[in-house]
Amino acid sequence: MEFTANTTYYQQLQNQIRNCDDKEIIIKELYGQRYIGCATSDKNFKLYGTAGNGLGQYNNGSTIEVFGNCQEAVGDTMNSGEIIIHGNCGDACGYGMRGGKIFIQGDVGYRAGIHMKAYMDKFPVLIVGGKAGSFLGEYLAGGLIAILGNGAQGKMPCSYFCGTGMHGGKIILRCDEKPEGLPEQVLVNEMNEEDRAELTPYIEDYCKYFGGNVKEILSNRFYVLTPNPNSGYNQLYTFE
């Protein structure tokens, strides 16, 4: 089913989508309507325009492809499924995400991938082609974040406070020199073969969606951030 959103209020648009049994949903002229794909599990969305806040929030298995930019809280508390963004993405992307994959061709805003967590067969993945804002992967508990740094000219592709409070998972940053000024909760190492093998299938997906050469991307220098086991939450307290 194909919808034209234009100036339709989001609740009305969402109702039309809810009442539609089709698996394939195409929305044209999307002008920032919120919550598209929120808490859905078996749909294929193709969205043309700009997706509003809460795109694919609580997504439980749907695939959402956006030909345009996205606003805030994309894939917030997502459980599974895939979100593919042919453009840039706003703040708080993938917050508390437990599973599924988000691919962003361009840049992502502040607070991306905060408190992502993995569980059993669920493993959240956030791949960003460009750069990320501050607070990337704070409180990270599981899953994988990779920032490929297009347009960063080999400099650290994210801003301040990357990985603060990180206690699980992995953040991979493409940059020519070892990132400086990271919080004490993270350890920084150059990417090894194991990391490369883990990253490769996601880069293959990225290139499938957005073009580009897998080998060429992976031939760059990457640094891997993991939690520092000696700076955990263990030694923080004494009791009354």
Add this chain to the structure above:
Amino acid sequence: MNMLYPQFEVIRNPNRCIKCRACEKQCANEVHGYDENLKIMTCDESKCVNCHRCVAICPTRALKIVKTDHTFKENANWTEKAITEIYRQAETGGVLLSSMGNPEQHPIYWDKILINASQVTNPPIDPLREPMETKTFLGKKPGKIERDEKGNLIDNLPPHIELNMPVMFSAMSYGSISYNAHAALAKAARELGICYNTGEGGLHKDFYEYGANTIVQVASGRFGVHTDYLNAGAAIEIKMGQGAKPGIGGHLPAIKVGADISKTRMIPEKTDAISPAPHHDIYSIEDLRQLVYSLKEATNYKKPVMVKIAAVHNVSAIASGVARSGADIICIDGYRGGTGAAPTRIRDSVGIPIELALAAVDQRLRDEGIRDKVSIVVGGSIRNSSDLMKAILLGADACYIATAALLALGCHLCRTCQTGKCNWGIATQREDLVKRLNPEIGAKRLVNLVTAWNHELEEMMGGMGINSIEALRGNRLMLRGIGLTQKELDILGIKHAGE
């Protein structure tokens, strides 16, 4: 050298002790022992937390626990507590951590408020004879009555929670309390026709059947939050804050994340469960509104959304914002609210009393003409039915109870929840301890408690000549203050006794 002298002494009456060693078996803190050679019971009181498990279990009443009379040189400023806290921090470098509610000597306004009764005119009602309505609906009230072209009423009522009485069990996660404690709360909530709250620990698969009596919580860690969970309960509560630790997140240590809790929280076993202090997707009322509506979207507008905040200085302005965020119910948690663990300094010195917060919020929402847009639920701490009654008269739609519910389950307020060695099977995940709490008996005790409170509520209502809880709500003329300053009376919106 140890500068910390034990707080308690274990007094064993040798004439009564039959050396059955029940105390030894029951104490998870390993206070009691038995010397095989000397054939005597021994004890290490330094491990005692004064939870009374041994005292309650002793068949001959041979045990009692007393506060030690060992003392520092008396000092009204540097109290024993102040001194020993310094020793602990000097020793460890750690943040002082405590559990349960604020135990300090701050004023308890409930105890300085008196309830009215009828005499002669507008006579009292006998609840034994007359029907008394304590049924409570929580949610938005529609702004106007709508009719179709034929004049029939259009049902424009937003989703509500229906409670048989204005009490709910407030949020305590599976992890902070045991499976059996959750089972008891869920069973009791169903039998009473009220709700219990999952807290931020997800919902165990065994408890989905209690969905109609369950409030599912969404907090900053988003543990266990997925579409089935959101649709499982009677309502969804967004936890922004907690009275015991406003502005602070939570931390369930990896050691407590066993197999079952890992499944419910949906995180790997033996990993730290960290709830960040803020929701990182909420930095404004507009952001809160976005989360509220995402939850409404996820549940097709069938569930009321509650927003829980801690009672802090600007609570009325915050509540006004929350009311405009689209939330159906605002929950306010006072500074005496309990916790499984909170930094002591924050528990004891951050936040304000719920009595003042409630009065301020109710008044502000009335002044702004938006009181009907939300219901108000308060907690932290409601200790008995007259606290409950006073809260309703100050403007609450219902109250949350948690410490009172745990006491009903056997908690003795020893305030060592954080150790995970609760001898009463409540704040522990150790299997041998959990099984000490029988969910059936626990549920029965909770049902007894809340039923008794409801009877008392009806008696007090009858005394005032009021037969419906609706007619009590915000009826501050039924309250008088005693021993309060004019400022306090002004904030509470009540007159002084005698006026």
